[in-house]
Amino acid sequence: MQRDTSQRRAIRRALEDAGRPLGALEVLEASKGDAPGLGIATVYRNIKALLKEGDISEVALPGEPPRYEAAGKDHHHHFRCERCEKVFELGGACLPDLKNALPRGFRVTSHEVLVHGVCAVCAKK
Amino acid sequence: MQRDTSQRRAIRRALEDAGRPLGALEVLEASKGDAPGLGIATVYRNIKALLKEGDISEVALPGEPPRYEAAGKDHHHHFRCERCEKVFELGGACLPDLKNALPRGFRVTSHEVLVHGVCAVCAKK
DNA sequence: TTGATATTGATAACACAATATCATATAAGG
DNA sequence: CCTTATATGATATTGTGTTATCAATATCAA
Structure with a gap:
C-alpha cells in the first residue's frame, strides 16, 4: 500500500x-x-x-x-497579492520582542505574519 | 428604517x-x-x-x-489561545522593516500578525 | 392609540470546501 | 503475464457557517 x-x-x-x-x-x-x-x-x-x-x-x-x-523550510512568512490572490513566500524579517506586547501570564508557542499587497507582476499591469 | x-x-x-x-x-x-x-x-x-x-x-x-x-482602535494584532480558543487583543509590538524581506516590485498595503499560545487563565489550569 | 413597516426567531435553504462512495483502471509482486 | 489490492475519476454526500423565508412581534411617527 x-x-x-x-x-x-x-x-x-x-x-x-x-x-x-x-x-x-x-x-x-x-x-x-x-x-x-x-x-x-x-x-x-x-x-x-x-x-x-x-x-x-x-x-x-x-x-x-x-x-x-x-516542508522543511526555514522560518518564514507569507505575502498575499490582493489582485491575483496568489500567495508568496517571504524570507527573513521576523518579529521584534513579542514579550512586551503580551499580557501577563500569556505564553507564546508560535506566530504567523501575513503581508497584504500587490505582487510584482500585478503591479506592472 | x-x-x-x-x-x-x-x-x-x-x-x-x-x-x-x-x-x-x-x-x-x-x-x-x-x-x-x-x-x-x-x-x-x-x-x-x-x-x-x-x-x-x-x-x-x-x-x-x-x-x-x-472599530476605531489603534493598529494592533491578536493572540489566539490554543486551549480555550479565545482571541485577545495585543497592543503595540509591530513589525520591523518589511521592505528588506520583500521581493522586488512588491507593494505592501497592510499586514497582520497572529500569535498562538496559551492565555493566562488557561495557563493556570 | 393606532397603523405601517422594520425587526425578530425558527428553521429551511444555500455556498463552499472537503470527504465518501463505487465502478474502473493500474501498479507491483509473484 | 497474471493476480489482486490500492489508486483513480466522477460525483454524491457531508459538514459548517451564513443567508433567505415568513409569520409574528415590536418600534415609532402620526
Missing part, C-alpha cells in the same frame, strides 16, 4: 516546484501537465497523504482555504 | 464591552443577558449592519470563522 502513480508524482512535483504555497485547485492546475485527466478528489487525497508523511505543510490563511508548500 | 431594538443594543454592547474579538456564537452568548431569546439569525443580521455602519470591524483568522471587534 502506497503505490507510485503518475498522479502522485505530478502532485508532489507541482508542490515542490511551485516555490510558493498552492491551494488545492492550484495544485490541480499545476499537475495537469504531468497527469492529464487528474481529478480534484485525487488532489485532496494526495495532499492529505503528503501531509501525513511530512513532505508538505499547510499554510492556513484568514478567510480562505489552506495552501500547501514543501 | 433602522429601529432601536433591544436585540441590536445588546449585540452592540456585547461587542463594545468584550475587549476582545468575538465570533457570532460568542456574540449570541454574550448578548443573551440583555436580550433573552435572541436568535442566531439576528446576531448575523446585526453584525452585518454594524459592519456596514463602520461600528465594528472583522477579524479574519486562518481556518476559522471571523470574529468581530469594536
Whole structure:
C-alpha cells in the first residue's frame, strides 16, 4: 500500500516546484501537465497523504482555504497579492520582542505574519 | 428604517464591552443577558449592519470563522489561545522593516500578525 | 392609540470546501 | 503475464457557517 502513480508524482512535483504555497485547485492546475485527466478528489487525497508523511505543510490563511508548500523550510512568512490572490513566500524579517506586547501570564508557542499587497507582476499591469 | 431594538443594543454592547474579538456564537452568548431569546439569525443580521455602519470591524483568522471587534482602535494584532480558543487583543509590538524581506516590485498595503499560545487563565489550569 | 413597516426567531435553504462512495483502471509482486 | 489490492475519476454526500423565508412581534411617527 502506497503505490507510485503518475498522479502522485505530478502532485508532489507541482508542490515542490511551485516555490510558493498552492491551494488545492492550484495544485490541480499545476499537475495537469504531468497527469492529464487528474481529478480534484485525487488532489485532496494526495495532499492529505503528503501531509501525513511530512513532505508538505499547510499554510492556513484568514478567510480562505489552506495552501500547501514543501516542508522543511526555514522560518518564514507569507505575502498575499490582493489582485491575483496568489500567495508568496517571504524570507527573513521576523518579529521584534513579542514579550512586551503580551499580557501577563500569556505564553507564546508560535506566530504567523501575513503581508497584504500587490505582487510584482500585478503591479506592472 | 433602522429601529432601536433591544436585540441590536445588546449585540452592540456585547461587542463594545468584550475587549476582545468575538465570533457570532460568542456574540449570541454574550448578548443573551440583555436580550433573552435572541436568535442566531439576528446576531448575523446585526453584525452585518454594524459592519456596514463602520461600528465594528472583522477579524479574519486562518481556518476559522471571523470574529468581530469594536472599530476605531489603534493598529494592533491578536493572540489566539490554543486551549480555550479565545482571541485577545495585543497592543503595540509591530513589525520591523518589511521592505528588506520583500521581493522586488512588491507593494505592501497592510499586514497582520497572529500569535498562538496559551492565555493566562488557561495557563493556570 | 393606532397603523405601517422594520425587526425578530425558527428553521429551511444555500455556498463552499472537503470527504465518501463505487465502478474502473493500474501498479507491483509473484 | 497474471493476480489482486490500492489508486483513480466522477460525483454524491457531508459538514459548517451564513443567508433567505415568513409569520409574528415590536418600534415609532402620526
